[in-house]
Amino acid sequence: MHWIDRVARALLKRGKKHVIASGISISGHIHVGHSNDVFIADGIRRAVEESGGKATALWYADDYDPMRRIPWPLNQGEHAERYRKYLGMPYIDIPSPDPEYENFVEYFSKSFVDSLRDFGVKVKVYSGAKIYRSGKMSRLVKTALENAGEIRKILNRYRSTPLPDDWLPYDAICEKCGKIATTKAFAWDGSVVKYRCEGCDYAPGCGHEGESDYTNGEGKLTWRVEWPARWKLLGVTCEPFGKDHAVAGGSYDTGRSIAKRIFNYDAPYPVPYEWVSFRGDRMSSSRGVVFTLPQWLEIAEPELLRYFIFRSKSMKAKDFDPGLPLLDLYDEFDMIEQVYFDRRDVAEPKRKKQYKRIYELSLVGPPPIRPVQRLPFRFAAVLCQVTQDEQHAIEIMTSKGILAKPSGRDIRLALIRLRRARNWVSKYAPERLRFRVLKEVPVEAVRRLTEKQKEGLARLADDLSSRDYTPVELHNRIYEIGKSIELKPSELFKAVYLALLGRESGPRVGNFVSVLDREFVIGRFRDAVNL
């Protein structure tokens, strides 16, 4: 059974209706590592619904948290200086570097939130700032303040230095300097919390002493208390979260105790997950080691990211590399798709079931009724470099048997892939996979051809003008010609590449040459010979 279904089953044992929460701090660009969170939440939502339960998934922007570090790219150049003064302020109150966006939060989160739909993720979006400012959190804040002593005890169980006696689980926003990280609450009365703006290790305080009305969202609960309060507020029954929270004595542990003892609420079913690294490096929005959802869509189908997340267990570390390893991801996805449609067999029935389930979870929409035919991405990466013309590409795909009697949908999917392949080649493909069919004879390169190589090209040109060749036949011709004129096939391969690309290697000759215009190739070979 897939782990998502196991979670769903555990949830359904507890009840029929579920709220699965996800969310993150808006500490910079939201990357595919963060998206793990929402994707898992949404996957569970789907699984619960499929098993007859009711479920909603939500995504909560922690946009009322303070900015602790200036994120990339604002930590570069002139921005860095300009943004320093916002350190310690709630993200929501920080301006956008780009006037196109309303503020910092929108600047960093809009494209992410907007992309979710493309990935088939259906979540209700919440903003922490809005919730606090609407007053919805007031009752819970009050409960927390009333029970500050009890909460302190719970937290102290895991602390080496106990919290001070006058500690309150509240972070006020300084009415004078606007910072939230710098204040220390020391008393409360009615609807206000008294604070002093003392500063913190990354932001200076202004020394102001004031009162913060928590019923208007002039401050927020401190994280370890806010989390359980939020569970209660939104009725959260399940939540995936990064392994940092999952640590013993971490915020989930304390959150569970606080939820139970203070808010009289059972903590949500936890689903801890591992991080996603990027080319072996930890993704980090502050350092700019990011790969975002829109970037993903430039080079790969949304299903592929879902597949990437759901193919292995949540606590399994994943590494994403948009270079060569992306090709394997494509191939694997195409493989399980064929398994899904029983067009490919898998030895173990158990595994086959697993593949089918992973495939379903990877889909953005309902499963297609008819089997899907895919243009292999590796081939798309060659094809897109041979022709820019989509009609021509379709002709090649159909006439060369790459797609057998494709449906309209197959063609549409192939064209989308072709466009993505084009982006991939230009942005992420290693140099050796890139080529350009030269419009003119590459004189320099062709001068290096030996007489034998020229003879080979001449023969090849004659053959091509005499009849049609399939890619395989063409490939075989290289060997046959080589043999008949005592030229090593590899030399003839090189000659072909030199004449067309001006270099010594390229895509498989049979496929490559057969997708090119025949007259063009013949002419090119003859020109090369006669040079």
Place this chain on the structure above:
RNA sequence: GGGCCCGUAGCGCAGUCUGGCCAGCGCACCGGCCUUUUAAGCCGGGUGUCGCGGGUUCGAAUCCCGCCGGGCCCGCCA
């Protein structure tokens, strides 16, 4: 100091919850396809002390204990 994950074929991994057709997948590799395959060839092939040592069991990659190696997270910010 605490917590988690990983260790299965050359590489990347699934399988571990619920012990028994679980020794498997992809790529790579090897052999053959006319002593021909550079980047969609075709067919065939598993190349393995399931990290190590104990234990439980009729039976262990799977459960328990210990150890070794690699990685990550938390240490009071979230």
